[in-house]
Every structure is written in structure tokens, then in C-alpha cells.
Amino acid sequence: MTTGSRGLEASERSPAKSRAEGPESQAADGTTAPTPAVAVDDLHKRFGTGPDAVTAVDGVSFEVDPGSVVGLLGPNGAGKTTLIKSILGMVVPDRGAVRIKGIDAREAPRAAYAHVDAMLEGARNDYWRLTVRENLRYFATISGVDPASVADRHERLLDRLDIADKADEPVRNLSRGMKSKVSLASVLAGGAEVVFLDEPTLGLDVESARTFQAEIRRLAAETGLTVILSSHDMGVVETVCDRVIVVSAGEIVADDTVDGLLRQGDAHTVELTSPAFDRGLLATLRDRVEVTAVDRLDRGARIEVTTDTEGLYALMATLRDQDVSLSRVRTVERDLSDVLVDLTTAEGA
Numbered sequence: 025m026t027t028g029s030r031g032l033e034a035s036e037r038s039p040a041k042s043r044a045e046g047p048e049s050q051a052a053d054g055t056t057a058p059t060p061a062v063a064v065d066d067l068h069k070r071f072g073t074g075p076d077a078v079t080a081v082d083g084v085s086f087e088v089d090p091g092s093v094v095g096l097l098g099p100n101g102a103g104k105t106t107l108i109k110s111i112l113g114m115v116v117p118d119r120g121a122v123r124i125k126g127i128d129a130r131e132a133p134r135a136a137y138a139h140v141d142a143m144l145e146g147a148r149n150d151y152w153r154l155t156v157r158e159n160l161r162y163f164a165t166i167s168g169v170d171p172a173s174v175a176d177r178h179e180r181l182l183d184r185l186d187i188a189d190k191a192d193e194p195v196r197n198l199s200r201g202m203k204s205k206v207s208l209a210s211v212l213a214g215g216a217e218v219v220f221l222d223e224p225t226l227g228l229d230v231e232s233a234r235t236f237q238a239e240i241r242r243l244a245a246e247t248g249l250t251v252i253l254s255s256h257d258m259g260v261v262e263t264v265c266d267r268v269i270v271v272s273a274g275e276i277v278a279d280d281t282v283d284g285l286l287r288q289g290d291a292h293t294v295e296l297t298s299p300a301f302d303r304g305l306l307a308t309l310r311d312r313v314e315v316t317a318v319d320r321l322d323r324g325a326r327i328e329v330t331t332d333t334e335g336l337y338a339l340m341a342t343l344r345d346q347d348v349s350l351s352r353v354r355t356v357e358r359d360l361s362d363v364l365v366d367l368t369t370a371e372g373a
């Protein structure tokens with residue numbers, strides 16, 4: 025879907041120039057910091073009233089630097105879509121403020137959203153009877169851009185997203201993955217400086233998802249595009265995001281780089297193999313640690329346990345006390361989805 029109007033000025037100005045000319049704010053130490061592309065302050069949104077009310081966004085604040093790619097992660101129903109829609113003004117928040125490039129979105133919505141575009145919930149923003157190229161021209165036009173002046177950019181987009189050979193096909197004739205690419209191209213066609221992408225790789229095959237990721241990184245690096253995307257695809261998030269905001273039950277529970285998130289917490293997952301692992305011993309171990317997998321072997325079993333450092337020492341002590349010899353010990357690398365599950369299922373999250 026397309027959100028707001030996209031300004032000619034914004035799209036036609038060179039990004040380097042636009043950054044240089046952009047408003048800056050004075051930091052406490054006297055240095056100037058670029059004005060955040062997006063600043064969200066204490067946003068709240070509740071649906072319904074009484075006992076059935078749902079608090080979808082519960083006091084969320086964050087800032088996004090221009091030219092960065094930020095991932096919004098969280099389980100189903102965490103509030104990601106409502107947060108994005110509240111920032112875009114498609115849902116009216118109960119409280120809180122949104123500033124786009126320093127412009128208050130409530131006081132001056134047209135000016136604030138002139139720089140913004142979005143692709144939400146896999147929704148096709150495209151006109152299926154129009155061809156791919158006609159869609160890009162259409163979206164450029166409603167952004168206030170003369171499509172002829174951006175024809176080269178459109179050709180580049182079609183090339184990079186590998187849909188140039190379908191440029192003159194009506195969108196309705198394309199496969200689902202190709203339609204997703206056209207949606208993305210349409211979002212980028214008018215030259216928005218800030219884009220919101222909700223589940224952008226839904227329906228894309230592995231190669232198309234990779235192309236998409238590379239394109240997002242390139243646009244952020246070369247044109248200063250700011251991207252805020254939500255995805256359940258951890259591969260996408262790990263590859264393209266400079267920073268990840270984890271949302272659970274309407275609140276931010278973590279805000280860090282991918283590496284920072286992977287390092288955080290005191291959880292270890294270890295794979296242990298022993299001929300002595302039988303039903304009785306496994307029951308004893310389950311009392312002490314979380315046994316996340318059991319693979320029975322001809323003799324004994326291979327198990328996977330997740331615990332903190334203290335729990336790991338206690339587990340090893342128990343095995344020693346019971347004279348259990350381990351034939352193999354292997355540390356299992358934790359990935360972003362493990363961290364996400366820990367963060368969003370932690371007590372109180």
C-alpha cells in the first residue's frame with residue numbers, strides 16, 4: 025500500500041545533499057547529531073474497552089538514524105503492525121508523539137509523511153490490470169514526481185529486482201513472488217526517504233529474498249534510505265538490519281544490534297551424548313535443566329539442554345556424581361530466533 029504523498033523535492037534531491045542540508049540537533053556534548061529520520065515518543069494504542077480491551081502498543085519510544093535499517097521483531101500479536109500503523113497515522117494512537125525528519129506528524133501530517141512510503145501486511149499496493157512499468161509510473165506520479173524524470177531509476181529498480189523482462193506484463197499475470205517484488209519496486213518508485221516494510225519477503229523464494237536484502241542494503245548505503253521493517257524471517261533480519269527492536273506485548277524488550285542481541289543473556293545450549301542416558305537419568309536431569317531435545321540411540325541418547333552458566337555447572341556436577349561418562353559434548357550456537365524466544369517468553373514479557 026502507499027502511504028501519504030511523496031514529495032518531488034525529497035525524491036529528486038541527491039541523498040548526500042539532502043543529508044548535508046538536513047536539520048541537525050545539538051547533542052549534550054556540543055556536537056551536532058543528524059535529526060532522526062523517525063522519532064517515536066511514548067506511543068500508546070489500546071483497542072476496545074472494558075475487560076476485552078487489548079493494549080497493542082504500550083509506551084513505545086525509539087529513534088531511527090537516517091540511512092539505517094531497523095528490524096521490528098516480536099511474536100504474533102506483539103504489536104508490530106499496530107506500532108507501524110500508529111507511526112504512519114493509519115491508526116490514531118491514544119497518546120504519544122511521532123516525528124518524521126523532525127516534523128511532528130500530528131501537527132503537520134502532509135509535510136511529515138511527504139518523505140514516507142510503506143508496504144504493509146504483504147498488501148499489494150499495485151494495480152493488477154496495469155503493467156509493472158505502468159505501476160511504477162503511477163506511484164511516481166502520485167508522489168508528485170514526473171515519471172519521465174525518474175524513468176532511469178525505474179529501469180534500474182526493475183533490473184535489480186530481476187523483473188525487467190516482465191516490465192510490460194499486467195501485474196495480475198505474475199507469480200506471487202514477482203508481485204511482491206513489484207510491490208517493493210512501487211514503494212521505492214517515488215523516491216521516499218523513509219520506508220516501512222511489513223513482512224516484505226513473504227512469498228519470495230530464497231533467491232528473490234536475497235535480491236531484496238541486497239537491494240535494501242544498497243539503497244541504505246548509497247542513497248541514505250531509512251528502512252523500518254518487520255519480519256518473522258530471522259535470516260532477513262540478520263542480513264539487512266543494523267539494529268533490531270524486539271517487541272513483546274506492546275513493549276520494547278530489547279533494542280540492540282544483531283551481534284549485541286546474540287551476545288546478550290546468560291543462556292547456553294549444549295548437546296551431550298552418553299550411553300548412560302536412560303529414562304531414569306533423563307528424569308533427574310529434567311528436574312535440574314531444560315532438556316530441549318532427546319535423540320535416543322542404540323545405547324543411551326543424545327540430548328540438548330539449555331541453561332545458564334550456574335545451571336551448566338550444576339548439571340556437570342550431577343553427571344559427575346552419578347559417574348556418567350559423556351562420549352560427546354558440543355556447544356550449540358544460539359541464533360536470533362533462540363534469543364527472540366528467550367526475550368519474549370521471559371517472565372513478565
Ligand SMILES: Nc1ncnc2c1ncn2[C@@H]1O[C@H](COP(=O)(O)OP(=O)(O)OP(=O)(O)O)[C@@H](O)[C@H]1O
Pocket residue numbers: 071072078079080098099100101102103104105106107
Ligand atoms: N483493529 C483492531 N481491533 C482490535 N484489536 C486489534 C486490532 N488490531 C490489532 N489488534 C490486537 O492488537 C494486538 C497487536 O496486534 P498486531 O497486529 O499489531 O501484532 P503483530 O505483532 O503485528 O502480529 P503478527 O506478527 O501476528 O502480524 C493483538 O492482540 C491484536 O489482536
